[in-house]
Amino acid sequence: MASFSQFGSDLYTGKRSYDIIGRRKTWYLIALAMILISLVTPWLRGGYQLGIEFTGGSEFTISDVKTLDQNIATETVEDVVPESIPRVSQLGTHGIRVQTGQLTDRQTTEVQDALAKAYDVPESQVAATFIGATWGADVLAQAIRGLVIFLALAAVFMTLYFRTWKMSLSAMAALLHDLLITAGVYGIVGLEVTPAAVIGFLTILGYSLYDTVVVFDKVRENTAQESIRTFKQSVNLAVNQTLVRSINTSVVALLPVAAILFIGSYVLGAGTLRDISLALFIGIIVGTYSTIFIASPMYAQLRENEPKIKESDAKKTAAAEKRRREVDAAEANV
């Protein structure tokens, strides 16, 4: 696509330029609104819908069924355990999944046998899973611990690598934005939160920062050079110059995730693949957005009030003003 690389060149040379850093207030407002929606809506909906890994319960999956009639499952389970409230869903094209509250071992075996008989499949095709309520909590607790430790390590790493905590802070703010919004989407749509979703969620950490590092590397390069641009302008140029790269890397990262999401949702049904990829899919999009519209403007804002930068910016603005007047004068003479 020559036009796309032409677009890239224009952004690189500055022939075409989007004022991203200058409109930071707009981006901040959008981010704030999105985060508020992400926090409030799930709360209004009555909290997150947790998978049985977190609530505890029993799950039966019947594979290779001849009929996808879900009533059979409901009736069968209610026959065996009258007080249970089974939740039945279709699993891929040939499977049925039944979730119930926690059953005893004996009940589990009975339900398993009854389901096999009702759907006329061998018992080996009815899989039973029992999960204690503490298991999911363990996974979640570990995940949160992992999250906190990773954030601390990543903050230190980025501070060391970029030699300024301000980049580190901006990247972390953008990351937080990504996590909140991804979690928000889960809450708003009412998607089930499973351990696999938590994995996807944790992977966003890596990806979001990965994307930010690529852009910040260019920002650092541009702002380190002696130039006639003000600090803000240098950052803006870097963001524009890396725009094509950001789009390309995100699209390429998204494509395989989209493939898993598609297969996971339409072929396999609810399960590990769908849950991991869904969180990642949302996270990659939000992560790319936030690098450009949150991390970079925030970094520029954090730095521009440093006395040294303020002073040199003032000089550069004055110089630019002078040049402009000269050019105007020259044009007037023509």
Add this chain to the structure above:
Amino acid sequence: MARSTPVKKALRSLTWLVILMAILAGVNTAASILAGSSKDDTDKWYQGASWVPELALDLQGGTQLTLAAQNTEGDSVTSQQLQQAVNIIRQRIDATGVSESEINTQGANNIVVSIPGRPDKATIDRIEAAAKLTFRPVLFTEAATNSAVGDDGKGTASATPYSPPASLAATPSAKPTNASDLNWVTPKLQDLYTNYNCAAPDDVTTAPDDEPLVTCDQDGAGKYILGPVEVSGADISNATSGLATDSQGTSTGQWAVNLTFNGEGSKDFRTVTNRLVSLQQPQNQFAIVLDGSVITAPTTNSAITNGKAQITGSFTAESSKTLADQLKYGALPINFQVQSNENISATLGTAQLIGGLVAGLIGLILVIIYSVIQYRALAFVTVLSLGIAAVLTYLVIAIMSWRVDYRLSLAGVAGLIVAIGITADSFIVYFERIRDELRDGRALESAVESGWKRALRTILASDAVNFLAAVTLYVLAVADVKGFAFTLLLTTLIDIVVVALFTHPMMQLIARTRFFGDGHRFSGLDPAALGAVYRGRAQFRAPVVDGKRQRSAGEAQRRQTIAERKAQQASGDNGSTPDGKDD
């Protein structure tokens, strides 16, 4: 033209890559051939080697139990105790005849047991029970008869345990005076003992302490009638292994296990040994029983009064260590609670594996299509690099699968697919860098060199972040998260290897071809399409010298100033005239 340095460097890098791949492939081939040709590869370095990676339960079907270890004394479980608990559980599962089980620790106090198929209730109960080590006096012992009466004589593990007729008396005719009293042996017990089948034992894991017990040793080679429990394993304060010493303190050259009891244990043990030492064989033996099975039954040579016993026999350094460990940890005050019992049918497992592979293929094709659109002929470097990365990943996973028992799970497969994108990302970072250098007016060869220097830094930094995330997840997380984190970790490392040893050398080499060097329209590196500042017929020019570079960079800045100035004037409208005609 003599080979210039970049070409030499490129060839050297490629050679290293070939060597690396040859080593990995060689190791796996050698191990697979050895494992295939030898009948018994147990404990050999190539044990279980093959070209097919092992799959986790969610892909091949089976049951996964997560057990939480709980200290019955309220203390927290130490990692040593947990490791010993794993050994105990392994023995229990092996005792049920289930093969190919896999037992791992997870986090600080979880044990994950993976078993093919669906275990029955009894197996789960057996696994859940607390490990219990006791000392019982031996009443009778003889070699085991490993066939059930009335069975076909094969004595398979599935044979039903023998149960004596109910008509036989089950209470002693006279009240036994001590644990060694033969009055414990009722007609019913005698009948059970006579017909006891060590290949189909009763579930004796939770046998009551105050009654006699019919059981076998752990190998199923000998059977016993044992008296009631006299010393509890919890009273062992320490057990070590070492070379035995005689009364003069000189080494006898024999391996021995040294036992130390606490106060309560010393007292109990003194009583037992005082009595046993005067009795006839086999009644002078005491059996050390773990989970109802006899692990050893030494003869009492003297009364032990100080709570320090030494067990000698035909020990090797290893077997004495094993026994010492069993004694030390056998009485773990730990029981297990089943936290989850996940069962996946083989059909579902296969469906998930196929789904994962198809998703990966679709993802790969999409990435290739997008690369071709964006980078034209350069996409073939992407495709080859991804191919190399895939081969390396496959080799490492195949080797890890038999070396460290790595099992590929669905989450792991997802990690691999996600990695396609992340790996391709580093190529994009590199390609875009080269394009930037071209835009600055460099010839392709020097653009590749300077672009690489800058891209490498970015790639290393961003991969470091990914690596950090993967390591944190791997170390801290549990279950599926670990499988996913591992593949991310692996592919991040492989990404760096491939970019450095393949993608960059390839770029160095193709930069010299006319097609790319001239910036053919379809090369993806056409300076005209990239709006390069400096447009010359690169192949006839020497690489841009530094001074020149300075000038063109300066030029770029000056032009940009105008663009920005115009932008300021037109307040956001960037409709300035095309430029780029410098020189």
